[in-house]
Amino acid sequence: xxxxxMYINRKAPYGTIYALESLEVxxxxxxxxxxxxxxFIGDGVYQLTKGQNTKGIGQKSFSPVYMALGDYDVNKxxxxxxxxxxxxxxxxxxxxxxxxxxDEDYAEKDSIRLVSRSELSDVLxxxxxxxxx
Amino acid sequence: xxxxxxxxxxPYQHQAADSAIQFTKAALARGHEIYRVFFYxxxxxxxxxxxxxxxDDRNITEQWIALQKEHNLDLVVCIAAAQRRGMIDEDEMKRxxxxxxxxxxxxxxxxxxxxxxxxxxxxxxxxxxx
Numbered sequence: 328x329x330x331x332x333m334y335i336n337r338k339a340p341y342g343t344i345y346a347l348e349s350l351e352v353x354x355x356x357x358x359x360x361x362x363x364x365x366x367f368i369g370d371g372v373y374q375l376t377k378g379q380n381t382k383g384i385g386q387k388s389f390s391p392v393y394m395a396l397g398d399y400d401v402n403k404x405x406x407x408x409x410x411x412x413x414x415x416x417x418x419x420x421x422x423x424x425x426x427x428x429x430d431e432d433y434a435e436k437d438s439i440r441l442v443s444r445s446e447l448s449d450v451l452x453x454x455x456x457x458x459x460x
Numbered sequence: 461x462x463x464x465x466x467x468x469x470x471p472y473q474h475q476a477a478d479s480a481i482q483f484t485k486a487a488l489a490r491g492h493e494i495y496r497v498f499f500y501x502x503x504x505x506x507x508x509x510x511x512x513x514x515x516d517d518r519n520i521t522e523q524w525i526a527l528q529k530e531h532n533l534d535l536v537v538c539i540a541a542a543q544r545r546g547m548i549d550e551d552e553m554k555r556x557x558x559x560x561x562x563x564x565x566x567x568x569x570x571x572x573x574x575x576x577x578x579x580x581x582x583x584x585x586x587x588x589x590x
Contacts, residue, residue, distance in 0.1 A: 330580055345468075345590055348501055351540055353574040361580065456465065456579040460590055 330455040333363045334372035337459060340390070341381065346374050347389050349460035354392075357399035364403040364454070366395075366447060372410045375421040375439075390422070397426030402438045409444045463487055464495045464578035469589030470502035471520040472513065477506055477587025481523050488531055490552045495582040496534040497524075498575045499567075501590060504542040507535070509564035521564050528566035536574045575583065 334353055338345045338373065356363060367375055374393070381388040396404070404424055411417060424438040451457060465484065469476040484494055486554045497541055499506055506520055513519050537547060542563075548556065549563040563569060 332576075332579060346502065348541060352500075352572050352575060356576045359573070359576045359580065363577070454583050457587075458575075458579070458585070459587055460468075 328338055329361045329386045331364070331453065332356060333366060333451060333454040333457045333458060335366045335368065335451075335459040337369045338374075339370040340374045340379070341367060341384060341386060345385060345460045346371070349458075350389060350392055352458065352460075353396070353401060354399060357401055363401050364405060364450065365401065366405040366407070366450070368407040368410050370414075370445070371415060372406060372414065372421075375404075375406065375424070376416070377420065377422045386404050393422055397424065397438055400426070402426035402436070403440065404438045405440050405447055406441050407444055408441050411441075461560055462493045462581065464493045464582035464584060464585045465497045466575060466578075466587045467497065467499050467503035467506060467589060468501040468587065470505035471511065473502070474589055477503070477520055478518070480588040481520065481527070483588070484527060484533075488527075494531065494533055496536055496574065496578040498578055499535070500539045500541050500572075500575065502545070503589065504545055504547045504579050507537045507542075507547060507564055507567040508562045510562045525564055525566045533566075537563065537567050537569050538575070539569050543571060544556045 334349055336346060336349055340346045379388055379390040418441060425435045426438050427433040428436050465466060465480055467477060467480045471477040487494060508521060511521055527533055532566060548558060548561050549569050550561045553561040
């Protein structure tokens with residue numbers, strides 16, 4: 328029996344290591360055949376922004392890893408609408424994350440689901456294991 | 461109930477490390493089973509045997525060691541998080557060619573799969589810190 332795992336990402340990608348080490352758990356966890364969702368709330372939405380350049384801070388960028396999540400069957404990525412709006416961001420500012428649906432001849436589908444705060448709380452309510460980073 | 465803990469913050473810096481110990485004691489006292497304690501992020505620093513807190517203060521690592529001995533707890537330190545923070549055991553010391561090790565007896569180093577496994581097997585996974 329598989330469980331529903333939810334990884335909540337609340338922090339900006341750099342400044343602290345939480346975002347990177349969250350991603351490391353997600354990638355390892357993907358091998359366990361569980362039902363996996365990710366949520367990005369608060370400053371966590373910055374993790375998905377496109378055009379990141381870490382050269383100035385001398386750190387390796389892990390931004391491209393999010394693009395690979397679809398290949399790991401991690402394709403339920405919830406982004407909280409209010410968190411984007413509070414930061415003056417829209418979906419267009421985020422990377423276009425996709426996955427290929429084996430059941431539909433590998434049709435490319437969007438991974439990101441834009442949800443309101445109250446919709447996200449319903450999603451969270453439905454989870455078995457919630458890890459927050 | 462079968463309970464697993466994830467500890468995300470280092471000792472003394474953050475209340476999470478103390479809260480996790482107090483929670484563990486309370487859960488055991490109520491007859492719950494602690495399936496595993498998984499140390500992640502700076503939480504791996506809870507496993508150092510080289511810390512020397514002031515004598516009139518609590519010693520967080522020794523509290524874990526005592527609990528581990530008494531209840532045979534499975535204290536797991538994430539290897540990826542540990543390595544980048546200089547937390548290594550004797551095996552890793554030899555394998556990586558380092559000149560010292562610092563993981564206290566009673567803790568074991570293992571991978572993130574142990575955290576996912578804890579999420580699957582335990583009735584509740586409780587996250588402390590972050």
